[in-house]
Amino acid sequence: MGRTLAEKLWNDHVVARADGEPDLLFIDLHLVHEVTSPQAFDGLRAAGRRVRRPDLTLITEDHNIPTLDIDKPIADPISAEQVRVVRRNAQEFGIRIFSMGDLENGIVHVVGPQLGLTQPGMTVVCGDSHTSTHGAFGALAFGIGTSEVEHVLATQTLPLKPFKTMAINVDGELAPGVTAKDIVLAIIAKIGTGGGQGYVLEFRGAAIRALSMEGRMTICNMSIEAGARAGMIAPDETTFEYLKGRPHAPQGADWDAALAYWRTLVTDADASFDAEVHIDAASLSPYVTWGTNPGQGLPLSANVPSPADAKDDNDKAAIARALEYMGLTAGTPLRDIPVDMVFVGSCTNGRIEDLRAAAEVLKGRKVADSVHMLVVPGSVKVRQQAIAEGLDRIFMDAGVDWRFAGCSMCLAMNPDKVPSGKRAASTSNRNFEGRQGPGSRTHLVSPQVAAATAVVGRLASPADLEG
Amino acid sequence: MDKFTTFTGVAAPLRRSNVDTDQIVPAEYLKRVTRSGFADGCFASWRKDPGFVLNQPVFANAQVLVAGPDFGTGSSREHAVWALQDFGFRTIISSRFADIFRGNSAKTGLLTALVEQDGVEQLWKLIEANPGVSISVDLEHKLVRCETVTLPFEIDEYTRWRLMEGLDDIGLSLRHADAIDAFEAARPSFKPTTSARA
Ligand code: SF4
Numbered sequence: 084m085g086r087t088l089a090e091k092l093w094n095d096h097v098v099a100r101a102d103g104e105p106d107l108l109f110i111d112l113h114l115v116h117e118v119t120s121p122q123a124f125d126g127l128r129a130a131g132r133r134v135r136r137p138d139l140t141l142i143t144e145d146h147n148i149p150t151l152d153i154d155k156p157i158a159d160p161i162s163a164e165q166v167r168v169v170r171r172n173a174q175e176f177g178i179r180i181f182s183m184g185d186l187e188n189g190i191v192h193v194v195g196p197q198l199g200l201t202q203p204g205m206t207v208v209c210g211d212s213h214t215s216t217h218g219a220f221g222a223l224a225f226g227i228g229t230s231e232v233e234h235v236l237a238t239q240t241l242p243l244k245p246f247k248t249m250a251i252n253v254d255g256e257l258a259p260g261v262t263a264k265d266i267v268l269a270i271i272a273k274i275g276t277g278g279g280q281g282y283v284l285e286f287r288g289a290a291i292r293a294l295s296m297e298g299r300m301t302i303c304n305m306s307i308e309a310g311a312r313a314g315m316i317a318p319d320e321t322t323f324e325y326l327k328g329r330p331h332a333p334q335g336a337d338w339d340a341a342l343a344y345w346r347t348l349v350t351d352a353d354a355s356f357d358a359e360v361h362i363d364a365a366s367l368s369p370y371v372t373w374g375t376n377p378g379q380g381l382p383l384s385a386n387v388p389s390p391a392d393a394k395d396d397n398d399k400a401a402i403a404r405a406l407e408y409m410g411l412t413a414g415t416p417l418r419d420i421p422v423d424m425v426f427v428g429s430c431t432n433g434r435i436e437d438l439r440a441a442a443e444v445l446k447g448r449k450v451a452d453s454v455h456m457l458v459v460p461g462s463v464k465v466r467q468q469a470i471a472e473g474l475d476r477i478f479m480d481a482g483v484d485w486r487f488a489g490c491s492m493c494l495a496m497n498p499d500k501v502p503s504g505k506r507a508a509s510t511s512n513r514n515f516e517g518r519q520g521p522g523s524r525t526h527l528v529s530p531q532v533a534a535a536t537a538v539v540g541r542l543a544s545p546a547d548l549e550g
Numbered sequence: 551m552d553k554f555t556t557f558t559g560v561a562a563p564l565r566r567s568n569v570d571t572d573q574i575v576p577a578e579y580l581k582r583v584t585r586s587g588f589a590d591g592c593f594a595s596w597r598k599d600p601g602f603v604l605n606q607p608v609f610a611n612a613q614v615l616v617a618g619p620d621f622g623t624g625s626s627r628e629h630a631v632w633a634l635q636d637f638g639f640r641t642i643i644s645s646r647f648a649d650i651f652r653g654n655s656a657k658t659g660l661l662t663a664l665v666e667q668d669g670v671e672q673l674w675k676l677i678e679a680n681p682g683v684s685i686s687v688d689l690e691h692k693l694v695r696c697e698t699v700t701l702p703f704e705i706d707e708y709t710r711w712r713l714m715e716g717l718d719d720i721g722l723s724l725r726h727a728d729a730i731d732a733f734e735a736a737r738p739s740f741k742p743t744t745s746a747r748a
Contacts, residue, residue, distance in 0.1 A: 098733045099726040104708060107726055109733050111741055119627065121583035132720070135730075141744040147581065161581035168583045179744050200742050212626040212650065228628035228654035230719065238723045240730060244706070276568065277620050280649055310623065312649055330747055337740035344738070376568060376623075397567055397619075494577050515572045515624060517595055 085351025087248045088317050089283040092223040092348070096206050098240055105242040111205040113235045114191045115142040115178070117169035118496070119210030123233035124172040134176040136239045141200065142173050142180040145190045147496050150459050150486035153183055162497065176236075189462020189488045192216040192430035196300065197464055199329025203318035203345040208235055213430050213512065215306045218315035219299035220322055221348045223283070225313040246312050247357040249282040250350075253290040255364040260545055262440070263298030264432060264510070264529035266290065266362070267305040268370035268380045274360060276378040279311030282358065285350060286316050290364035296325040297436035304431045305512050308377035317349045369544040371417055372514045372527040374405035379514075381417065383532065383544055389413030408516055409524050410504070417542050420526070424507040425456040425537040426519070427530050428486075429493035432510035433461030435468045437530040442474040444534035444545050445481040451540035456483045456533075457499065459491040483537075495520040508536040553716035554661060554689050557640055559613025561685040561696065562604060563674045569617055570624030571651065575633040588629055592637035604637075608681040616673045616685070617644045621662075622651025631658045641687045643694060643703070645670050656709040657719055663687060663694055663703035672699055689714055 086094070099107040113136075120142070127134070134140060147162035157163040166183065173180035181188040187198065192213055195201040203221035208214060210232040217224035227241070235241055253266055271278075284306050291299065299316050306314025323342060326332045333341040372380040373387050379402075381388070387406065390413070393399035406413060411420070427433070427441045438460060450456045458478050460466035466488050469475055478485045492499040493511040495518070501507045503522025510533050511518075514525035526542060535543040579591030596602045603609060615634070621644040622630060631654045634642065642660065645667040655662045665673070676696050677683055686695040687703075689710060694701050712719075 099729045107723055107729070109730070109737075112744070118580050122585040122628075125583075125585060130720070138743040138745050159581075165581055165583055179746065200744065202742060205741070210626065210628075212624070226626040226650060228626055228631075228650060228657065230628060230654065230657040234720050234723065237720045238730065239734075240723055240726075242719065242723055244708075276623060277646065277648075280646070310620075310648060331742045331744075333740040333742070340738065341740040344740075376570070401567065496577050496581065513572075513624065515570050517576060518572055521576075521595065 085354035087350045087354045087356060088221065088285055088315060088348055089223060089246065089248050092204060092206065093245060095204065105244045107240050108206060108243050110208050110235050110239055110241060111139060112195070112200060112207045113140045114195055114207065114209035114214070115140060115232065116146055116191050116211065117144050117165045118146045119229050120172065120232055121165065121168045122229050123236060124176065126233040127236055132237045134178065134236045137177045139239060140178045140236070142169060142178055143188060143191045143194050144169060144183050146490045146494065148183045148489045149497050150489050150491050150499060153487045159498070186463055189464065190430045190433060190490055192304065193434060193461035193465065196220065196296070197462060199326050199332035202326060202332070202341070203322060203348050208241065212307045213304050215311070215314045216300050216304040216430055218303040218306065218313050219296060221315060221318035221345070223313060223315065226307065246283045247281050249279065249284050249358040249360065250356040251284050251286050251360045251362065253286060253288040253362045253364050255290055256293070257290055257364045257367060260531060261367050261369060262529040262531060263294055263301040265367050265370045266364065267302045268372065268377070268527060269367050270362060271305065271309045271378045272380040273362065274309050276308060276376050277310045279306060279309035282311050284309070284311045284314040286314060291316055292319065295436060296321060297434045300434065301431055305377065308512055318345050369529060369532050371532065371542055373409065373411060373417060374402070375408050375514055375516050377512065377514060377527060379405055380527065383417050383542060385417055387411045387413050387415045387417065420542045421540055422454060422508045422526070422536055422542065423505040424501050425454055425533050426492040426507055426509040426511065427533050428457070428459030428461065428491055429511035430461060431512040432530050433459060433465065435465050437510065438465065438469045438474050441530040441534040442477040444531055444548070445483065445538070446477050448481055448538050448548070450482040450537045453540050454537050456537040457486060457492060458483050459486045460488045462488050492519055494518060501525070508533050508542060552659060554659060554713040556686065556688045556690065558684050558686040559640060560609065560611055560682060561614040561616055561673065561677050562609040562612035563677045564603060564615055564617040565674060567618035568620045568623055571622060571627050571630040572624055574622065574630040575627065579633070580627060580629055585632065586636060588633040589636035592633040606681070611638060613638050614641045614643065614685045614687065615639050616670060616677065617642060619644060619646040619667060620648065621646070622648040626650045628654045628658070631655050631660050635660055643670065643673065656713065659713060661687060661689065661713060663705065665694060665701050665703045669701040
């Protein structure tokens with residue numbers, strides 16, 4: 084019987100296999116950032132171990148770094164300490180690092196693909212759950228905890244038990260104005276935040292094939308919000324086109340050899356998945372979340388749900404609690420919800436295509452007086468590209484607060500926070516209580532919806548701006 | 551890592567589902583660079599509420615947490631496990647755990663015992679009827695006991711063995727050093743490295 088893409092990748096990386104034990108898998112690329120690594124390096128030091136493959140390891144500073152005054156010392160003493168420690172570890176263990184201010188600096192999941200380091204057929208790990216982003220290239224990519232970071236540093240392997248596989252078939256064609264973000268929010272709303280637990284998701288179907296690499300990354304990025312271990316998309320011409328010529332992509336004969344291998348990385352026609360889900364792309368419209376987990380999302384045209392609509396008591400309590408935290412009343416049209424802040428950025432939607440989409444909506448328009456809108460590029464390179472295309476002017480003319488690269492308001496570890504009780508439309512991936520700062524209220528949206536919302540001052544899609 | 555065989559401690563009920571790792575330890579605590587001292591971050595925002603269950607004096611020394619389904623969802627931060635451990639927990643009981651959280655827990659010696667939701671409800675009732683009651687966790691036989699109730703729990707055999715032996719993962723993998731060498735030698739040359747390229 085045939086094998087799925089995930090199974091092929093798994094088999095290609097087994098170093099050792101024994102009955103009753105997890106498989107030992109080789110890790111092709113280990114991305115490291117300042118927040119989840121210090122304790123791992125501490126552990127190595129304590130045990131007198133070295134980093135086995137510094138040449139397969141890369142460090143970026145992203146979670147903590149400020150997006151203003153990046154030429155000055157970091158004001159927050161703890162952030163400054165984490166950055167100091169990660170630099171010291173990079174030096175001590177001989178690992179390449181992209182520090183704040185470096186041309187290649189940025190959010191770890193934006194930097195890997197942008198350099199061409201993320202390639203089909205690889206195993207990619209990082210001490211960060213959104214490592215699933217890299218699955219967009221047909222890589223097996225997943226987040227790990229700090230003990231596992233230490234494990235990979237010491238051995239370049241991880242002991243893992245096989246995952247189950249789930250096909251998410253997104254057939255048909257998206258209507259204009261509907262994006263990858265809407266697809267993934269709709270998927271999570273459908274299968275729930277626990278629906279992917281134990282699975283590697285493979286996104287398939289015509290609507291997925293039609294997406295750019297940026298859009299595919301947005302979808303794989305949020306696989307984790309459905310509880311999945313990883314998400315992936317089989318590589319195709321779009322993937323190869325994106326990679327060709329990137330700094331770390333194979334060259335010459337290596338390119339040809341790589342391409343021959345990459346073309347084998349598809350789920351066989353006679354392979355079977357442990358579970359399958361179908362979504363009709365044509366039925367989708369712009370999605371927003373109304374609650375405090377990414378599964379609590381609805382089409383923008385819907386109303387805030389009521390606990391009375393719940394399918395069981397647990398769900399009822401969850402809806403009531405979410406409405407209370409979010410300060411929302413059941414039955415309110417989502418379009419009537421006013422926001423105080425808008426955030427475009429993060430590893431979900433902080434790539435150049437996302438900035439272009441937001442700029443297209445903002446061009447010739449103004450951010451509403453009541454709204455503070457932040458645009459934070461996912462990397463320094465994205466920022467430069469945006470400037471080269473004149474997007475920065477569009478943003479500034481519209482009244483956007485245009486920043487330097489980093490994770491920023493996605494998790495509010497740096498000074499960029501949504502104040503308590505304030506409401507944000509955000510292109511990031513998590514609307515948990517307090518995620519964007521203590522007491523913050525988050526509605527997850529696409530870059531297009533974020534920009535339209537900034538103009539109107541209430542949740543809105545670009546179509547609402549016409550006429 | 552300490553060996554884990556049987557353990558008895560005061561149990562606390564956490565009647566919430568979908569407790570994500572941002573709730574277990576908010577992001578601001580992630581800025582630390584040490585591996586210990588996270589007790590203050592454990593459920594930090596909920597603990598500001600005097601009515602929160604873990605603020606009740608009877609649960610101050612709780613070592614077993616009985617939580618609702620989908621415990622540990624969200625970010626992969628291992629700090630969530632350290633915070634629970636530094637707070638005093640040795641075992642978390644739930645009917646469903648997030649995968650990454652469960653994996654992280656096993657590595658650090660925090661036992662995650664998977665008990666059916668009916669059983670969790672029974673335990674909640676027992677604890678609430680008699681706050682301060684202890685739960686015994688018997689890893690050898692995969693049973694939790696509370697007063698007259700005995701419930702089986704699920705844990706995979708490999709994690710169980712490791713917890714019972716107190717074995718370090720890295721040491722286990724390095725038993726395969728020769729196989730790793732061989733795998734590396736056979737890797738295709740087109741695979742990228744992170745070294746700077748001209
Ligand atoms: S942008 Fe947000 S989700 Fe992505 S790596 Fe940074 S903090 Fe994590």
